Amino acid sequence: MSVSPKLVAGTSVLATGAAMGFGWAAFERHWMRLSRITVPAHPDAPELKILHISDLHLTTRTDWIVDFVRSLADLKPDFVVSTGDNFNSRDALEQVTRAYEPLLEFPGAFVLGSHDFYSPYSSSWSKYLRKDSRKIGDRKRHRIPDLPTEQFTQLLTSNGWVNAQNRAEGVWVETAAGKAGICLVGTGDAHENADSLEHIGLWPDPPLTAEDSGTDTPSSLSQTAGTLKLALTHAPYQRVLNAFTQAEADLIVAGHTHGGQLCVPFYGALVTNCDLPRSYASGLGIWPPKKSGREQLEDTDPAGSRQSWLHVSAGLGTTYQAPFRFACRPTATLLELDPGPRG
Numbered sequence: 001m002s003v004s005p006k007l008v009a010g011t012s013v014l015a016t017g018a019a020m021g022f023g024w025a026a027f028e029r030h031w032m033r034l035s036r037i038t039v040p041a042h043p044d045a046p047e048l049k050i051l052h053i054s055d056l057h058l059t060t061r062t063d064w065i066v067d068f069v070r071s072l073a074d075l076k077p078d079f080v081v082s083t084g085d086n087f088n089s090r091d092a093l094e095q096v097t098r099a100y101e102p103l104l105e106f107p108g109a110f111v112l113g114s115h116d117f118y119s120p121y122s123s124s125w126s127k128y129l130r131k132d133s134r135k136i137g138d139r140k141r142h143r144i145p146d147l148p149t150e151q152f153t154q155l156l157t158s159n160g161w162v163n164a165q166n167r168a169e170g171v172w173v174e175t176a177a178g179k180a181g182i183c184l185v186g187t188g189d190a191h192e193n194a195d196s197l198e199h200i201g202l203w204p205d206p207p208l209t210a211e212d213s214g215t216d217t218p219s220s221l222s223q224t225a226g227t228l229k230l231a232l233t234h235a236p237y238q239r240v241l242n243a244f245t246q247a248e249a250d251l252i253v254a255g256h257t258h259g260g261q262l263c264v265p266f267y268g269a270l271v272t273n274c275d276l277p278r279s280y281a282s283g284l285g286i287w288p289p290k291k292s293g294r295e296q297l298e299d300t301d302p303a304g305s306r307q308s309w310l311h312v313s314a315g316l317g318t319t320y321q322a323p324f325r326f327a328c329r330p331t332a333t334l335l336e337l338d339p340g341p342r343g
């Protein structure tokens with residue numbers, strides 16, 4: 001049987017293209033990036049530099065991510081937020097500890113993702129491109145938490161970071177302009193239905209007595225450099241974002257999407273791995289979209305006229321099943337709050 005030379009040439013072009021694409025995607029996951037974004041804020045908000053990291057997905061063989069996260073301490077942020085998925089293997093606690101160590105000298109808060117409880121398992125790399133990866137056999141699998149969650153959360157809380165997992169708490173942070181108050185609220189991972197929404201809207205003020213805070217505090221909130229309502233979640237499902245927005249959060253931070261991880265140049269993310277529209281896969285946006293853009297939402301009038309800033313991190317690591325990134329570099333973000341002039 002003779003084979004057409006055109007078929008041979010076409011096949012070899014396709015094979016070469018595929019090999020180059022995989023080669024680039026394997027490289028791009030190492031090409032770390034810091035993004036600086038200015039967030040316009042209301043006049044009573046503090047001027048703050050907030051470092052947002054997410055989805056580190058560390059193993060014993062991802063030292064370049066550890067080194068990059070450690071280097072972020074040079075930014076001297078006023079506050080650090082981590083929105084979950086720190087592990088890709090059970091034996092990565094040492095790497096996670098090393099990554100966070102320099103950041104723990106700054107105040108911070110965190111929520112957890114499924115990959116802070118459950119180690120990943122082998123499945124097809126194409127799983128990530130499904131609209132909802134949970135439908136690929138996950139629910140049939142009996143999952144037992146097997147990651148060092150306790151040790152990890154202890155590491156952060158013993159250094160003063162707020163565990164915002166289904167909790168609300170107010171804290172003070174020192175800034176160049178004085179003490180700034182941050183009213184924090186967070187949820188568990190909505191992708192695992194571990195989110196509770198009842199406490200959202202409580203917004204506890206930072207403590208106003210030294211006994212409560214253990215530090216010198218202003219005698220009233222009006223004497224501060226401003227306060228911010230900051231909401232944290234791992235997976236930005238619409239029900240969680242709507243609850244935060246209805247509660248008038250100034251800024252919502254989330255991870256989970258990996259920015260799409262495998263994107264198409266000039267088109268963007270193919271999936272968000274949750275019910276968030278593709279256009280919100282990474283970066284800063286306003287949630288919910290303007291009324292004219294709400295056709296794709298579950299609830300087309302989720303928060304009346306209220307809107308909040310939403311920052312979705314593209315994350316720093318990759319899923320265990322697909323250790324590639326394409327047109328979607330691993331990214332940490334410095335969110336620089338810019339309050340308007342006080343009247």
Ligand SMILES: [Fe+2]
Nearest residue numbers: 055085115256
């Ligand atoms: Fe993740």
